[in-house]
Amino acid sequence: MKIATRNLTISYGGAPVVGDLTLDIPEGEFTMIIGPNGCGKSTLVKALGRVLKPDSGTVELDGRDLWSYRGREAARKVALLPQNPVAPEGITVSGLVRRGRYPHHTLLRQWSRDDEGAIAAALERTGLSELADAQAGQLSGGQRQRAWIAMVLAQQTGLLLLDEPTTFLDISHQYELLELCRDLHDEGRTIVAVLHDLNQAARFATHLIVMNGGTVVAQGPPSRIVTTELVRDVFGLACDVLPDPRTATPMVVPHAGRVATAP
Amino acid sequence: MIRVPIARRAVAVAAGLVVLLLAAGVATLTLGRLGLSLADLTSWPPTGKSKFVLERLRGPRLVVAAGVGAALGLSGALFQNVTRNPLGSPDVIGLSTGAGAGAAIAALLFPGVVPTPAGALAGAVAAMALVYFSTGTGFRHPGRLIVAGIGVYAIGTAIIQYVVYAVERDKASVLTAYVNGSLNTRSWEQAATIWVVLLAVVPFVMLLSRRLTMSELGDELAAGLGAEPQRTRVAAVVLAIVLSAGAVAVAGPISFIALTAPQIARRLTRLPGPHLTLSALTGALLLVLADLAAQQAPIPVSLPVGIYTLALGGLYLGYLLIREWKKGTL
Numbered sequence: 001m002k003i004a005t006r007n008l009t010i011s012y013g014g015a016p017v018v019g020d021l022t023l024d025i026p027e028g029e030f031t032m033i034i035g036p037n038g039c040g041k042s043t044l045v046k047a048l049g050r051v052l053k054p055d056s057g058t059v060e061l062d063g064r065d066l067w068s069y070r071g072r073e074a075a076r077k078v079a080l081l082p083q084n085p086v087a088p089e090g091i092t093v094s095g096l097v098r099r100g101r102y103p104h105h106t107l108l109r110q111w112s113r114d115d116e117g118a119i120a121a122a123l124e125r126t127g128l129s130e131l132a133d134a135q136a137g138q139l140s141g142g143q144r145q146r147a148w149i150a151m152v153l154a155q156q157t158g159l160l161l162l163d164e165p166t167t168f169l170d171i172s173h174q175y176e177l178l179e180l181c182r183d184l185h186d187e188g189r190t191i192v193a194v195l196h197d198l199n200q201a202a203r204f205a206t207h208l209i210v211m212n213g214g215t216v217v218a219q220g221p222p223s224r225i226v227t228t229e230l231v232r233d234v235f236g237l238a239c240d241v242l243p244d245p246r247t248a249t250p251m252v253v254p255h256a257g258r259v260a261t262a263p
Numbered sequence: 264m265i266r267v268p269i270a271r272r273a274v275a276v277a278a279g280l281v282v283l284l285l286a287a288g289v290a291t292l293t294l295g296r297l298g299l300s301l302a303d304l305t306s307w308p309p310t311g312k313s314k315f316v317l318e319r320l321r322g323p324r325l326v327v328a329a330g331v332g333a334a335l336g337l338s339g340a341l342f343q344n345v346t347r348n349p350l351g352s353p354d355v356i357g358l359s360t361g362a363g364a365g366a367a368i369a370a371l372l373f374p375g376v377v378p379t380p381a382g383a384l385a386g387a388v389a390a391m392a393l394v395y396f397s398t399g400t401g402f403r404h405p406g407r408l409i410v411a412g413i414g415v416y417a418i419g420t421a422i423i424q425y426v427v428y429a430v431e432r433d434k435a436s437v438l439t440a441y442v443n444g445s446l447n448t449r450s451w452e453q454a455a456t457i458w459v460v461l462l463a464v465v466p467f468v469m470l471l472s473r474r475l476t477m478s479e480l481g482d483e484l485a486a487g488l489g490a491e492p493q494r495t496r497v498a499a500v501v502l503a504i505v506l507s508a509g510a511v512a513v514a515g516p517i518s519f520i521a522l523t524a525p526q527i528a529r530r531l532t533r534l535p536g537p538h539l540t541l542s543a544l545t546g547a548l549l550l551v552l553a554d555l556a557a558q559q560a561p562i563p564v565s566l567p568v569g570i571y572t573l574a575l576g577g578l579y580l581g582y583l584l585i586r587e588w589k590k591g592t593l
Contacts, residue, residue: 051486075489082483088535095535102477103489107470155488 001077001158001190002027003048003066007057010043017043019214020057025159030185031192032201035211036235041194042083042163044211048192049080049161075103079152080161084168087136093147094132097122100154122153126180142173149180160184162193166200178204198235202226202249210234226250273541276531280544284329287551291325292316295559318451321558327449327513328554328568329547330457332520334510336546337461337468337539339521340528341503344475344537345496348405349583352522353507354576356408357415359444361390362508363516364422367441371430380456380512387508390415391500402500405587419516436567443569444517446554453513460509464502468539471498475537517569519576520546520553526583 004024009016018040025031025048033041046052047059050066059066066074079100087096100122101115123129126146131139136147145165152160162181166174174197182204185191195201201208202222210218210225212234218225227250231239237254244251292299297320303313316322339352353359365386369377393415398407423441431437439445477490478499485492507521527549528541550568553575557568 046483049483049487050489051483071486071489071491073489075487078487080483080487082481082487085484086481088479089529090533091535099477099480099488102473105473161487 002060002062003078003159003190004060005044005047005057006060008044008047008054008059009056010040010047010052011055016055017214018047021215022057023209023216023219025190025192026207028188028190029207030182030205031190031207031209032205033192033194033209033211034196034198034201035217039211040214041211045080045161045163045192045194046082049078049082050074051080051082072103072105075155075157077157078159078161079155079157081148081152081163081165083163085148087144087147089137091136092132093128093134093136093139093150094119094123096136096147097128097150097154100151103155118154118156122150125153125184126150141169142176145169145173145177146180149177153184157189159190160192162191164194164196166195166197174200198226198231198252199244202251203244203247222249226252270532270534273532273534273538276528277541277544280541280548284544284548284551287548287555288325288329291328291551291555291558292321294555297321323451323454324446324449324554325551326451326454327457328446328551330454330461331446331510331514331517332524332547332550333543334457334461334464334506334546335517335520335550336524336528336542336544337465338503338506338510339523339546340525340537340539340542341468341475341499341506342521343525344478345499345503346402346405346408347479348408348587349522349526350405350580350587351402351408352525353503354516354518354521355580356394356412357390357419358387358394358504358507359511359516359518359521360416360419360423361393362387362511363441363444364419364426365389365508366512366515367423367426371426380460380509383512384505384508386419387504387511390419391504393418402496439567439570440515442516443567443573444511444515445567445569446514446550446557447565447567449513457509457513460505464506464509467498467502471495471502472537472539475499475539476535479535479537515567515569517550518573519579520549520572522583523576523579524549526579 005021008018008021010018035041043052047054053067061077097119101118123132126149128146128150131143136144139147166177169177178200181191181193205222208219208222208225209216210230217234218230226241228239228241231237231252239252239254241250241252292304293301297316299313299316309317342351342353343349362383366379366383369382370379394411395401397411398404400407402408420442427438427441474490474495477485477488478492478495482492524546525538525542528538528545532541553571554568557566557571
């Protein structure tokens with residue numbers, strides 16, 4: 001599963017949000033995209049997920065223009081979980097996950113044993129088997145986000161795109177979700193996630209893409225590219241970068257705030 | 264054993280609606296001064312009085328009511344799926360009135376030149392084009408949709424009143440039929456019209472139904488799953504316009520069936536999904552019941568059915584407006 005952009009430009013009728021971007025998403029990696037608000041990271045992920053059509057340039061999936069695929073054909077290869085999805089009223093968890101099977105259905109082949117297997121596996125994988133018949137609207141924040149992950153897992157794609165999957169979660173559920181993503185990557189999936197938290201990105205990503213002003217300013221393994229200079233140039237934040245005492249990955253310690261004095 | 268995920272509850276509700284619809288149909292044929300006895304109904308072929316009632320009086324009227332109700336319910340379900348809001352219904356946003364104006368122009372100003380259904384369709388398309396372009400955001404923002412709909416509704420009503428006044432100066436009944444919708448003195452020709460429209464449109468709706476289910480997840484998820492939400496939306500609006508225009512062509516702009524039927528279906532099942540079949544059945548049941556009330560009400564004049572649906576539906580619209588306003592979606 002190779003996905004890449006070639007001179008990709010996307011503008012919402014104004015100045016380009018992503019401009020002339022040529023980028024290869026490395027296969028088999030857990031890629032995280034970081035960058036300041038408005039840098040085009042969400043727009044890029046939507047373009048990769050066949051939600052936004054390029055104004056010029058292309059997104060290539062296995063060497064072919066993504067928009068030359070039929071909708072369902074592309075959705076069997078690439079799954080996208082957008083920011084802040086809303087569940088339909090009255091839907092159960094398993095009903096939600098079942099919607100992830102849509103790309104595998106055709107007019108004649110509507111429901112099969114494969115579907116049941118994929119749904120059961122996705123529920124199992126996200127620890128939701130017991131909650132299969134619960135109303136999606138009544139789940140806690142962490143459970144709800146896992147239900148959405150289960151839906152894209154049921155899609156059975158080699159590539160998962162997650163747009164800010166940890167937003168609106170409290171901190172313990174953020175890490176729970178990131179560990180789930182890491183495990184899914186360990187099982188052989190290519191994962192691309194947009195994230196806000198630099199330290200979390202540096203801890204979990206195997207490949208980091210840093211965006212600013214609609215283009216990629218740095219990419220590579222977190223330990224190589226996260227530096228004081230990068231954070232200052234991209235985010236305008238003065239900081240130290242230290243090795244994380246637990247994982248030895250780069251850890252950003254901002255200078256902002258008062259230095260504590262002994263009482 | 265593969266457990267095909269058809270909700271048993273939806274099937275049970277559908278069966279219940281069919282039974283009620285049949286009961287309402289029997290009541291329509293048997294109640295009142297010209298009502299038939301059950302023995303008349305079961306003896307075939309009908310003769311004498313029962314022949315007259317079945318073939319000329321209540322038979323076609325009942326068949327038209329069921330067809331128009333189903334078309335309006337389905338049209339409402341499609342529109343509410345597209346706008347993702349209960350208030351985005353064809354009767355609230357001026358589609359029915361636009362079709363009514365088109366029908367009035369065709370039937371009264373150009374009788375025999377322009378077929379009424381064609382006039383209704385042209386009026387419906389014109390009304391939706393007006394709404395679509397005057398909101399500035401298409402069908403996306405429910406608040407704007409309603410405001411634009413009020414304007415289009417007013418224009419449509421004005422056109423109807425002008426046309427009826429110009430042609431049929433003294434006939435209040437003609438005016439109410441074109442403004443509110445009526446099922447008085449329907450013919451088999453009209454029954455055929457609405458059922459042909461239904462039979463032509465329903466296969467396309469069925470083809471679209473899985474995509475409509477996906478649309479409920481929102482544009483981004485639906486697109487990511489390959490369900491092409493934009494194309495689905497266009498197709499749903501076109502089908503809904505044809506259904507509404509067909510209904511208005513034979514019965515006038517009967518209000519609030521399209522608004523209420525999908526909402527009742529949703530509450531009966533408490534399930535997600537566009538509820539297409541159930542909305543059609545509920546719409547048919549509502550209109551047959553409303554027309555039964557119109558025929559049997561203990562008042563000296565027989566009011567057109569549209570006045571009954573307007574009175575009851577108006578209350579429901581008020582309730583919905585308050586609820587949506589509290590939820591902050593307006």
